[in-house]
Amino acid sequence: MVFKALPYTLKLVFFIYRLIRRLHKNHTKALKRTLSNTHASHFKPQTPFSPPDQIDLSRKTLIFDVEGTLLRSSSVFPYFMLVAFEAGSLIRAFILFTLYPILCLVNDELSLKIMVMVCFFGIKKDGFRVGSSVLPKFFLEDVGMEGFNVLRRGGKKVGVSKLPQVMVECFLKDYLEIDFVFGRDLVVFGGYFVGVMKDNKNHIKHRLNDVLEEEEEEPKVCFLNRSIKHDWISCSKEVYLTSDGEKMAWQALPRERYPKALIFHDGRLAFRPEPLSMLVMFMWFPFAIVLSIFRATIAILLPYGALIPILTFTGMQLRLSNNNNSTENPKSHDHNNKQHKGLLYVCNHRTLLDPLYLSFGLKKPFAAVTYSLSRMSEIISPIRTVRLTRDREQDAKTMDKMLKQGDLVVCPEGTTCREPYLLRFSPLFAELSDCIVPVALDNHVSMFYGTTAGGLKCLDPFLFMMNPNPVYRVRFLEMVSGVSSRSRSSCGGDDDARFDVANYVQSEIGKMVEFECTSLTRKDKYMVLAGNEGVVNSANKRR
Numbered sequence: 001m002v003f004k005a006l007p008y009t010l011k012l013v014f015f016i017y018r019l020i021r022r023l024h025k026n027h028t029k030a031l032k033r034t035l036s037n038t039h040a041s042h043f044k045p046q047t048p049f050s051p052p053d054q055i056d057l058s059r060k061t062l063i064f065d066v067e068g069t070l071l072r073s074s075s076v077f078p079y080f081m082l083v084a085f086e087a088g089s090l091i092r093a094f095i096l097f098t099l100y101p102i103l104c105l106v107n108d109e110l111s112l113k114i115m116v117m118v119c120f121f122g123i124k125k126d127g128f129r130v131g132s133s134v135l136p137k138f139f140l141e142d143v144g145m146e147g148f149n150v151l152r153r154g155g156k157k158v159g160v161s162k163l164p165q166v167m168v169e170c171f172l173k174d175y176l177e178i179d180f181v182f183g184r185d186l187v188v189f190g191g192y193f194v195g196v197m198k199d200n201k202n203h204i205k206h207r208l209n210d211v212l213e214e215e216e217e218e219p220k221v222c223f224l225n226r227s228i229k230h231d232w233i234s235c236s237k238e239v240y241l242t243s244d245g246e247k248m249a250w251q252a253l254p255r256e257r258y259p260k261a262l263i264f265h266d267g268r269l270a271f272r273p274e275p276l277s278m279l280v281m282f283m284w285f286p287f288a289i290v291l292s293i294f295r296a297t298i299a300i301l302l303p304y305g306a307l308i309p310i311l312t313f314t315g316m317q318l319r320l321s322n323n324n325n326s327t328e329n330p331k332s333h334d335h336n337n338k339q340h341k342g343l344l345y346v347c348n349h350r351t352l353l354d355p356l357y358l359s360f361g362l363k364k365p366f367a368a369v370t371y372s373l374s375r376m377s378e379i380i381s382p383i384r385t386v387r388l389t390r391d392r393e394q395d396a397k398t399m400d401k402m403l404k405q406g407d408l409v410v411c412p413e414g415t416t417c418r419e420p421y422l423l424r425f426s427p428l429f430a431e432l433s434d435c436i437v438p439v440a441l442d443n444h445v446s447m448f449y450g451t452t453a454g455g456l457k458c459l460d461p462f463l464f465m466m467n468p469n470p471v472y473r474v475r476f477l478e479m480v481s482g483v484s485s486r487s488r489s490s491c492g493g494d495d496d497a498r499f500d501v502a503n504y505v506q507s508e509i510g511k512m513v514e515f516e517c518t519s520l521t522r523k524d525k526y527m528v529l530a531g532n533e534g535v536v537n538s539a540n541k542r543r
Helices: 002-039 077-088 090-098 100-105 108-120 135-142 145-152 165-175 201-214 275-301 304-313 354-362 375-380 392-405 427-431 457-465 492-513 522-529
Strands: 061-065 157-164 180-184 186-189 192-197 220-225 238-242 317-322 344-347 367-370 385-387 408-410 436-444 471-476
Touching (some): 061 145, 077 108, 090 100, 090 275, 100 108, 108 157, 135 165, 157 165, 165 180, 180 201, 275 457, 304 317, 392 408, 427 492, 471 492
Parallel strands (some): 061 157, 220 238, 317 471, 344 408, 344 436
Antiparallel strands (some): 186 192, 436 471
């Protein structure tokens, strides 16, 4: 019966495909006729998209369609998938993924409404931070350099988007310095999104007109996509058109061209969630859970000589390089030294597994101090971990005591940073030892990030180990002398010395991994990603 029905099913699919293609062609032709008949005398379409350099746009207000003239991809599905996965759950993301074939068959407006319903229904409005902490990274990676160059030439810039305002506003205003952003509004009930957009297309046009009336002396220029109908096209008498075919040749905007550097971002997905990529992820996920548990068990139970080859066989790679001529404490054999201390390893912070990979590289266990660690991570950690309290005097005593017991590793950044930047190093480590070994760390993941600012931190190590081939690079640098032999006081000289040591270690690590050094701190990170200073009540001492 199934085989008999197969030819009829194929015929039906082929008929639907031809129907959709014909409707798309008719819609495109109708739109072109509308544009040419309505504004033929005012349009100045250019090929390529960018207006000639001799045309001065600095005194004009540029109105542009965000999806049609700024982003290279014509699909908004990945951005809604990020909302479903990061703000919702794995189940919500899977539901959206299964609806993708239907989204391809219906028109754009209905497709948009379906995605909004699936992604936003039941999401708390005040807790929605995906638009500021997750989406900007993926939007910036999709920005076309050609479209961006045109916008930078303009005076005031107005972005109009078909996406909800909460998804695009932060990206456009904070990272691309767009003056005004107009998107779709969402219906809110009881502080929660109900998954419905307000019918505010005309409202957007009215708000746009209100803004443009205030800039009456400036000429208005529109940048549109040929295949998209715009109700607000009458706002301008000078229009430049582009097409999806032209955008396919656009280049991605280089990171160094970002108006504002992307240093902090959150979320678990490390790839752009296109439909095919999500299919691979959902197929890999059950195996990844088993693999992650297996890797964690191996790391806890087996000795270094056995676990390193096994972990390598499972796909976890450790690349070790030693630029340190002396890995032995020069004072460890000094019998005249009253205080025997271990080596203090100072490294930049990429994930919670930094001390563990350092231990694997040296093939010996040692203690690690951390400012925050989930109880689960403490239980499964194969090396000794000690929490710090963020009280300077108490933390100094704790670290000094542990150094007298053996080698110690510390991450003075105080929090993780995913991008190629180093946060400010706390100078406390410089006061505790004269035998400081800087360690430059870098890692690479292809599917899941092993860090989070707003999610469950107990899942961080497991998500990192769920990647098919996670890579860690550990590089030991030349030993640095601290200021522990000097008396610690609040005198300017000692303060300058410890800050000099901290800045020097930061700069050396930055040079080795080619990261840019910044003065940003853990507090800055959490203000951007979580809207708080990353401090919780003292009851549990967790971040």
